[in-house]
C-alpha cells in the first residue's frame with residue numbers, strides 16, 4: 001500500500017485496532033451466536049462459501065468493506081472489465097474476461113470491439129478440435145490422432161493440464177499429455193509410450209520465445225521427422241501464440257495456428273486458444289460450458305454487493321489473514337481428486353500475480369503481499385502434512401473445496417467418506433482439543449494416570465485455526481469455469497488491496513537472463529571466472545562428476 005494512500009491506511013489501522021474484539025475462541029463464538037454460519041457464509045446458485053470458522057465479527061466485515069471502498073475496488077474492477085490499461089508496467093489492458101463473454105457482448109479496446117476476433121478464434125479452434133476428434137484431421141499416414149501432447153510451460157501448461165484432469169468424466173477425445181519441463185526426462189518419458197503416426201503436438205507459448213518450450217518443440221519435431229519424414233511435420237503440429245510471426249518461422253501450417261492477444265496474461269490464458277488441448281479432450285460444447293461458467297462468475301463479481309460477492313469476500317478474508325493476522329501462507333486442499341493440479345495452477349495464478357514488493361506507483365509496499373500458496377488433495381494431505389496444520393507453530397489458513405456429488409453414483413460411499421473427512425478437518429482445526437479433553441479421553445480408555453500425564457500434552461490441538469470452505473454441487477465444466485474465474489477475481493481483489501500490479505511478472509526475468517549466460521559455462525565453452533565463487537564451484541563440480549562418470 002502506498003504510504004500516501006491515507007483513506008486506505010486509516011481503514012487498515014481501524015481493522016487492526018478492531019482485533020481486540022475478534023473471537024479468540026471459535027467454539028465459544030459458535031456457541032454464543034447460533035446464526036454464525038448464516039452470517040458468515042453466502043451462496044451464488046449451487047456454490048457456497050463458508051468463512052464462519054475464521055475469527056471475524058460483523059464489525060470486521062464492515063471494516064473490510066470500508067477498506068475495499070478505500071482501495072476503490074469497485075472502480076478498479078470496472079476498469080479491468082472495461083479495457084483500461086491497468087497493467088501499467090507493460091502498458092496493457094487485462095481482458096481475459098472478454099474471452100468468455102457471450103454472443104452479443106461488446107468489449108472495446110482502444111475504441112475497437114475485440115469480440116469479433118475472439119469469436120473467430122474460438123470457432124476456428126472448434127472446427128480444428130472437431131476434425132482431430134473425428135479423424136477428419138489425421139496424421140501424415142492417414143491414421144486418426146489418438147494422443148495430443150501440449151508443449152508449453154507456466155500459463156501455457158498449468159491451466160490446461162489442471163482443467164483436463166478436472167474434466168476427466170467428460171474426456172472423450174484423444175488422450176492428452178503435457179510436457180513442460182526442459183528436463184529431457186519429461187519429453188522422453190512422455191514420448192516413450194506414443195506413436196508418431198497418431199500423435200499431434202500443440203506448441204503453446206504466448207511469446208514463442210520461452211526456452212523450455214522451444215527446446216521441447218525442437219525435440220518433438222525431430223522425433224516426428226525421424227519417424228515420418230520432414231513433410232509429415234505439418235500434419236502433426238499445431239501452435240497457439242500471440243507471436244504469429246515467430247510461429248510461422250517454426251514452420252507450422254498457418255491454418256493450424258491459433259492466436260490470442262497481449263491483453264490476455266499467460267496465467268489467465270486457459271480461456272483463449274491456450275485451452276485448445278482441453279477443447280480437443282472434452283469437445284467444443286463442454287469447452288463452451290466451461291467458458292459460460294466463468295462468464296457467470298464474472299457477472300456475479302461485477303454486480304453483487306461487496307459483502308455478498310464470493311470473490312470479494314474470499315479476497316477480503318485472504319487479505320485479513322495475510323496483512324492483519326500476519327499468516328505467511330495458505331493451503332488449498334481440494335477434496336476432489338480431479339482437482340489435484342489446482343494447487344499447482346493456483347501457485348502461478350496467485351504467487352506470480354501478487355508476489356510483489358512495490359506498489360503500482362513503484363513505491364515500496366508497507367504491508368505484506370501475497371502469501372505462499374500450496375496444497376494437495378484431501379484426503380491424501382491428511383496423511384502427510386496435516387500434522388503441521390493442526391499442531392505446528394505457524395497458523396496456516398486452509399481453503400477446502402468439495403463437491404456435494406461425485407460423478408460415480410455407484411461409489412457414493414467413497415464420496416460420503418470424502419466429505420466426512422473434509423468436514424472433520426475444518427471442524428478439528430477450529431475446535432481443537434484441550435488438555436483436559438485429551439486427558440479425559442485417555443482415562444476413559446483405561447490408560448494409567450502416569451501414562452496419561454506423560455502423553456496428554458502431545459494430544460492437545462490448539463484449535464482456532466481458520467479455514468474457509470467452498471462447497472459446490474458437482475465438478476462439471478460449467479462449475480469448473482466458475483471456480484477458476486472465482487480464483488482469478490480473488491487474486492485481483494487481493495492485488496487491489498495490496499496496491500500492487502497483479503498482471504506483470506518481472507520477478508521471473510533475472511533467473512532467465514542468468515540461465516542464458518550460464519549455458520555456455522555449463523557446456524564448457526566459456527569459463528566460470530565471471531561468476532561468483534559458489535556458482536563457479538558448482539559448475540566445476542558438475543564437470544568433475546561428468547568426467548568421473
Ligand SMILES: O=P(O)(O)OC[C@H]1O[C@](O)(CO)[C@@H](O)[C@@H]1O
Nearest residue numbers: 154155156205206207210266508
Ligand atoms: O507462454 P509463454 O510465453 O511461453 O510463457 C510461459 C510462462 O512464462 C512466464 O512468463 C514466466 O516465466 C509466465 O508468466 C508464462 O505463463
